[in-house]
Amino acid sequence: MTALAADRGLWLCLTCEQLHRVEPGAARVSCSRCGSAIHERKPSSLTRSAAFLAAAAVLYIPANLVPVVTTGKLFVAQSDTIMSGVIHLWRTDAKLLATILFIASIAVPALKIATLAFLIAMAQRASRWQPRTRAVIYRATAYISRWSMVDIYVGAVLVALVQFKVFASVEPAPGAVAFCAVVVLTMLASLSFDPRLTWDPLEHRHG
Amino acid sequence: MELQTPDLTACPECDALQRIPQLRRSTAAHCFRCGAELHRFQPASLDRTLALLTGAAVLLVGANTHDLMSLDSNGIETTANIFQTVLALRDHGMASLAIITLFSVLLLPATELAVMLAMLLPLRLGTVPPWLAVAFRTAEGVRAWVMLDVYLLAVIIATSRLSQLATAEIGNGLYALGGYVLLRAMAMQAYEPNEVWRRVAEIESARTVDREPAEARP
Numbered sequence: 001m002t003a004l005a006a007d008r009g010l011w012l013c014l015t016c017e018q019l020h021r022v023e024p025g026a027a028r029v030s031c032s033r034c035g036s037a038i039h040e041r042k043p044s045s046l047t048r049s050a051a052f053l054a055a056a057a058v059l060y061i062p063a064n065l066v067p068v069v070t071t072g073k074l075f076v077a078q079s080d081t082i083m084s085g086v087i088h089l090w091r092t093d094a095k096l097l098a099t100i101l102f103i104a105s106i107a108v109p110a111l112k113i114a115t116l117a118f119l120i121a122m123a124q125r126a127s128r129w130q131p132r133t134r135a136v137i138y139r140a141t142a143y144i145s146r147w148s149m150v151d152i153y154v155g156a157v158l159v160a161l162v163q164f165k166v167f168a169s170v171e172p173a174p175g176a177v178a179f180c181a182v183v184v185l186t187m188l189a190s191l192s193f194d195p196r197l198t199w200d201p202l203e204h205r206h207g
Numbered sequence: 208m209e210l211q212t213p214d215l216t217a218c219p220e221c222d223a224l225q226r227i228p229q230l231r232r233s234t235a236a237h238c239f240r241c242g243a244e245l246h247r248f249q250p251a252s253l254d255r256t257l258a259l260l261t262g263a264a265v266l267l268v269g270a271n272t273h274d275l276m277s278l279d280s281n282g283i284e285t286t287a288n289i290f291q292t293v294l295a296l297r298d299h300g301m302a303s304l305a306i307i308t309l310f311s312v313l314l315l316p317a318t319e320l321a322v323m324l325a326m327l328l329p330l331r332l333g334t335v336p337p338w339l340a341v342a343f344r345t346a347e348g349v350r351a352w353v354m355l356d357v358y359l360l361a362v363i364i365a366t367s368r369l370s371q372l373a374t375a376e377i378g379n380g381l382y383a384l385g386g387y388v389l390l391r392a393m394a395m396q397a398y399e400p401n402e403v404w405r406r407v408a409e410i411e412s413a414r415t416v417d418r419e420p421a422e423a424r425p
Binding site for chain 2 (some may be wrong): 146171176200
């Protein structure tokens with residue numbers, strides 16, 4: 001048996017890592033050292049995380065089907081979704097760029113939604129399956145999701161620079177808003193998820 | 208209530224209670240149950256963090272006051288700095304994207320540097336500033352949303368895409384941005400948040416000793 005801080009009435013401040021002895025039944029506790037609110041576990045972690053994730057999953061559809069950018073070259077305008085942009089890059093022999101953008105913009109958000117959904121479902125069912133593997137998966141998803149913003153920033157730089165009127169122009173299109181929302185929502189989902197819920201079932205703790 | 212056993216801690220990722228061992232050079236303490244890193248041996252952690260972030264602050268100012276790159280197509284030249292890329296999004300009807308970009312590449316990076324320096328500089332000079340707790344919380348809170356490293360990759364990708372279309376030239380702003388990203392990453396590697404509170408305790412105990420001179424010095 002592992003001794004859990006929560007079972008001894010000890011709560012950890014997740015901001016400054018100070019341990020606090022908390023009397024049972026205490027309402028709103030804040031850290032004596034840094035002043036952050038502290039909780040035994042993140043409040044309604046699974047519900048919040050699942051809500052952010054569901055919103056992200058819904059928006060993932062328009063993010064991929066609606067064009068994110070419209071490029072004009074000498075009177076010819078062309079709208080691209082994320083995928084058609086990647087294919088276009090691949091065909092023009094920018095294979096490294098195409099790979100980076102495919103991973104950051106299509107694979108990572110999809111993988112992240114799937115793995116977080118898996119982690120939430122396992123914690124909800126109080127599963128004891130492979131907690132160490134699930135901990136590694138959580139750390140990885142928390143780290144990589146921010147890199148998906150790269151597509152939005154590339155768009156911003158292109159829009160700012162390519163303004164040669166009739167010769168060439170770049171305009172952002174509505175799909176970009178949905179895509180950006182997916183990235184922010186998945187980041188919020190993983191920040192609301194409490195990884196301690198992965199481990200609690202091993203010590204017969206629930207919720 | 209604060210706990211009076213400073214070497215006892217709970218793992219932030221699995222809540223297992225454990226003692227932090229005495230760390231030797233270039234070692235780190237990991238949670239015995241889930242493997243999360245708990246502490247890392249960092250000699251002169253706060254001094255190195257302060258030095259690296261001071262350099263990062265200078266470069267961040269440079270990155271915001273110089274052009275990232277310029278583009279020349281048929282004699283028409285355009286240039287862009289960080290703020291202009293934010294404005295471009297707004298001017299093309301994408302206000303929501305402009306706001307998120309404004310925060311993640313401009314306001315939050317600046318906030319992070321300001322609060323970290325406002326916390327570390329007084330500690331270096333031997334005083335505990337009244338805003339220490341607020342500065343610490345703010346730094347921890349904004350860290351995940353500072354995205355200039357992602358933005359740097361985006362500018363490099365944009366440059367190589369544009370070089371097919373026109374003559375793209377890298378500006379000094381991009382070099383400054385690269386330097387900022389490198390120094391900030393090194394600072395975050397050197398930064399051990401626990402050292403802040405250890406330093407605070409040191410300063411406060413030195414102050415108590417000063418008040419009782421009979422005990423303090425021979």
